[in-house]
Amino acid sequence: xxxxxxxxxxxxxxxxxxxxxxxxxxxxxxxxxxxxxxxxxxxxxxxxxxxxxxxxxxxxxxxxxxxxxxxxxxxxxxxxxxxxxxxxxxxxxxxxxxxxxxxxxxxxxxxxxxxxxxxxxxxxxxxxxxxxxxxxxxxxxxxxxxxxxxxxxxxxxxxxxxxxxxxxxxxxxxxxxxxxxxxxxxxxxxxxxxxxxxxxxxxxxxxxxxxxxxxxxxxxxxxxxxxxxxxxxxxxxxxxxxxxxxxxxxxxxxxxxxxxxxxxxxxxxxxxxxxxxxxxxxxxxxxxxxxxxxxxxxxxxxxxxxxxxxxxxxxxxxxxxxxxxxxxxxxxxxxxxxxxxxxxxxxxxxxxxxxxxxxxxxxxxxxxxxxxxxxxxxxxxxxxxxxxxxxxxxxxxxxxxxxxxxxxxxxxxxxxxxxxxxxxxxxxxxxxxxxxxxxxxxxxxxxxxxx
Numbered sequence: 088x089x090x091x092x093x094x095x096x097x098x099x100x101x102x103x104x105x106x107x108x109x110x111x112x113x114x115x116x117x118x119x120x121x122x123x124x125x126x127x128x129x130x131x132x133x134x135x136x137x138x139x140x141x142x143x144x145x146x147x148x149x150x151x152x153x154x155x156x157x158x159x160x161x162x163x164x165x166x167x168x169x170x171x172x173x174x175x176x177x178x179x180x181x182x183x184x185x186x187x188x189x190x191x192x193x194x195x196x197x198x199x200x201x202x203x204x205x206x207x208x209x210x211x212x213x214x215x216x217x218x219x220x221x222x223x224x225x226x227x228x229x230x231x232x233x234x235x236x237x238x239x240x241x242x243x244x245x246x247x248x249x250x251x252x253x254x255x256x257x258x259x260x261x262x263x264x265x266x267x268x269x270x271x272x273x274x275x276x277x278x279x280x281x282x283x284x285x286x287x288x289x290x291x292x293x294x295x296x297x298x299x300x301x302x303x304x305x306x307x308x309x310x311x312x313x314x315x316x317x318x319x320x321x322x323x324x325x326x327x328x329x330x331x332x333x334x335x336x337x338x339x340x341x342x343x344x345x346x347x348x349x350x351x352x353x354x355x356x357x358x359x360x361x362x363x364x365x366x367x368x369x370x371x372x373x374x375x376x377x378x379x380x381x382x383x384x385x386x387x388x389x390x391x392x393x394x395x396x397x398x399x400x401x402x403x404x405x406x407x408x409x410x411x412x413x414x415x416x417x418x419x420x421x422x423x424x425x426x427x428x429x430x431x432x433x434x435x436x437x438x439x440x441x442x443x444x445x446x447x448x449x450x451x452x453x454x455x456x457x458x459x460x461x462x463x464x465x466x467x468x469x470x471x472x473x474x475x476x477x478x479x480x481x482x483x484x485x486x487x488x489x490x491x492x493x494x495x496x497x498x499x500x501x502x503x504x505x506x507x508x509x510x511x512x513x514x515x516x517x518x519x520x521x522x523x524x525x526x527x528x529x530x531x532x533x534x535x536x537x538x
Contacts, residue, residue: 094119095271100309113308122265122272155250155291158196161347161356162189165318165331167339170250173289174338175282177256177311179296179304180320185329185349186295188217189320190252192353195223202227203248207234207258207268221353234268236261236277243284253281255295256310269297278310311335322349323409326442329354332383344383361388361499364441368469374461378453379474379492379504380445386488386495388472390440391450393457398434409439410454411446418455418477425481426529428462449486451477452505452526456536463537470502475510481529483507490514497521505532 094103096119101112109116154169163169170176180186187209194202195218206214211230218224229246233239236259243251253259257269259277266272278294285292294314296304304311311317315337322329331345346357357363365388368375374393379386398404407415415437422428435458439445452475460467474492476484486492489510496504497519508525516523526532 092121094121097271098308100271100275120271122270155197155200157193159189159193159345159356160358161331161345162193165333165336165339165343165345166316167336167343170291170293171315171338172291173285174291174315175278175285175313176291176293176316176318177296177304177314178293178318178320179298181298181324183324184320184322185347185354186320187254188221188349188353189331189347190254190293190295191217192221192223194228194250194252195221195225197250198225198227200227200249201229201247202250202252203229203231203243203246204252204254205231205233205239206254207232208255220351234258234260236280240280240284243288247288248290251281251284251290251292253292253294255297256281257297274310278313282313321444323442323444328357328360328442330382330443340384342383344385361386361495364389364443365499368440371466373464373466374457375469376453376457376460376467377469377472377501378445378450379472379496380447380450381486381488381492382443382445382447386491387443388495388499388501389443389445389450389453391453391457392438392440393454393461394434394436395430395458395461396434396436398432403432404434404436406435407437409442409444410437410450414448414451415454417479418451419458421477421479421481422455422458422529426533428459430458430462433462448476449474449492451475452483452532455529456505456532459533459536465537467536468503470500471505472496472501472503473505475505475507475526477529483509483526483528483531485509490518493519493521493523505535 094106096110098115098118099113101110107119110118152172154171156169157163178186194204211232214230231242256274256278260268260273261276264272264276281292298304316333317335319332319334320329327349329347329349333341346360347354348357368390376391378389378391380389405412405415419430419435423430453473456467456473474486476486478484485507493504501521503522503524505524505526508527511523511525524535
């Protein structure tokens with residue numbers, strides 16, 4: 088056995104004989120880590136055990152499979168209507184966000200499946216306490232506390248589960264390579280063996296993964312390429328709402344998302360998030376505007392809160408929660424340049440109520456309406472809602488899925504909705520019980536709200 092030390096990029100997996108500050112393959116800085124590799128000498132020419140032949144598309148048999156329903160509607164929505172047999176699913180998120188609670192809750196609801204939950208971080212007694220708090224159980228649910236990959240594979244041969252859950256992939260260790268748990272080589276080798284088990288036995292495997300301080304999944308980037316689906320579980324630890332997004336899904340769309348509410352008994356599905364997010368709004372205060380946003384295929388109505396005040400320090404503050412701070416700076420510059428509002432000497436605070444992080448650019452119109460309402464100290468009519476993107480010249484740019492947005496606003500009882508003028512073309516206005524106000528430029532919005 089010959090042992091040597093190599094350096095690997097944790098972002099793309101490229102190898103080098105020495106440490107490099109910047110990876111020549113992906114261009115990332117400070118991603119090379121040292122790892123020990125053990126290779127066995129294999130003299131002679133390798134033998135060819137078997138090979139496959141090319142086939143034409145009509146000659147390939149169609150793969151027939153039946154998805155496994157998890158019992159959690161929001162989880163099935165994100166995965167594409169359930170788990171696919173033989174698939175490898177990776178779930179990542181911050182510590183304490185609820186990853187283990189989510190998969191444990193799902194496993195306890197699958198009463199007709201033989202499930203093995205493998206934990207390398209918690210003892211069986213700790214898992215029992217969490218399962219009792221959730222309040223479900225069935226005869227096919229088994230727990231195993233193990234960190235050795237070789238021991239786990241032996242258990243899988245004997246147990247033959249119908250669903251395998253590993254919490255987490257960073258805790259598994261194989262004897263074939265040197266290094267402690269969580270290193271690039273260990274994660275890569277362990278994930279490869281679990282992927283082989285999933286494909287050969289047609290057993291769905293769910294892996295829980297840690298994230299690093301930059302917010303990315305810890306370990307080599309090749310891990311995300313190997314798995315069939317990458318689900319990100321995110322949210323603010325100080326709020327009760329959690330969002331499950333798919334950044335990769337070979338068996339479904341990546342446009343869906345699931346919304347959960349964390350409580351003392353685990354995670355509760357939020358099937359109607361708009362009504363929950365708007366439940367506690369104050370109708371009499373300035374700086375509040377309702378945004379009609381799209382998260383994946385789902386339309387959400389969110390309360391956008393803004394506070395504009397005179398700066399008491401030399402440099403005005405710009406603070407956001409749930410919104411991109413760079414986009415806020417851009418919108419403030421547009422307000423000053425195109426609409427004549429002098430906000431450069433004022434503090435501006437922006438908050439998306441509920442702790443959700445919004446990336447939809449159609450929130451721009453509501454953000455500007457909330458800022459202007461706070462600056463003038465004039466409350467907006469709470470029967471108004473807004474959707475539209477603002478360009479650098481102050482024009483209202485069209486947004487996608489406008490009919491879905493209008494239907495959600497009309498369903499929740501709003502009377503007027505401000506949309507980009509271009510989006511009004513081709514809409515059947517008789518379908519919606521709501522007044523549509525077209526906006527071409529910021530000037531139109533000011534006239535409608537404050538004239």
